[in-house]
Amino acid sequence: MTTISSKDLPLADLYVEHQPWLFGWLRRKLGCGEQAADLAQDTFVQLMAAEQVVQMHEPRAYLTVIAKRVLFNHWRRRDLEQAYLDALAVLPEEYAPSAEQRMLVMEALEQLDHALDALPFKVKQVFLLNQLQELTYSEISAQLAMPVITVRRYMKQAIRACCLVSSD
Template sequence: MDIVSTSPTSFSQLYGSHHSWLLGLLRRRLSNRWDAADLAQDTFIRVLKRPPDQACAMRERSYLATIARGLCIDHWRRRQLEQAWLQSLADRPQAVQPSPEQRAIIVETLYEVDAMLARLPRKVSDAFLLAQLHGMTYKQIALQLGVCERMVKKYMAQALLHCAVLEAELDGLLVE
């Protein structure tokens, strides 16, 4: 049996057969039934968007667990970023606190920047963070990373290109 073919019946069978199991798995991992329910739904949405080519019935749970594991990692990473940002906000006076809408946009942007940096080679993201967060010069970054200054310039160009692409993507999302 295919895990999901284009037929709604096979998806319905998959959902009916494995939703409770997946929800239980996610509840144990997340210790929160609401987050578990959200991620279980997100898992099945991913299956609908990108069904696998072929898989036997014995591998359905493995396939669902793999998707759910990735979603859990994303969820935990997002929460970690959000907590760090909220801690930095706690030090600010109430008068300069962003609105709830601005907070949501900022958290989403932070998450997207973090995901973009995670896709870059390690030295590129390190160089970018050292320059942007720590205000280090290219010479200082070169010493820190053990590369020449010219390499730091290349790393920064690569990171800034990715930032520009991300900005264009976010602008497109916000405009739509």
């Protein structure tokens, strides 16, 4: 097995050789050619943005790892958008936000989602239990078998991450 580096196989060659395969793989996962094409492009964009040369023994395996990450983010963004649209659907029409307001809210939700996703799992879990399920710190402490002081510390960490997003 030979080692292929991006020096030996320029990105354009990698794209020409593996894009059709990646597109097919994504199309099978998504059931939609247009979304598969978009996500295949996003995968190669992420590969281009890599800060260091990666030694690839198996380019398709490496592309699959990146594509899975892109696909997961796509699904998460889609689920987040659907949850927001579901919440809007129950609002009386006079309170419904404009298209511009909906877009701004979706952008803010995506930024918060990315900020929370960067946190350790337990911190995110504590924050979501408090904010979405409206559990008190004591209830979270009991449910997760951790001291209340730890719950407070995790909430502070999560709130700080959310505030940093809102100040950008």
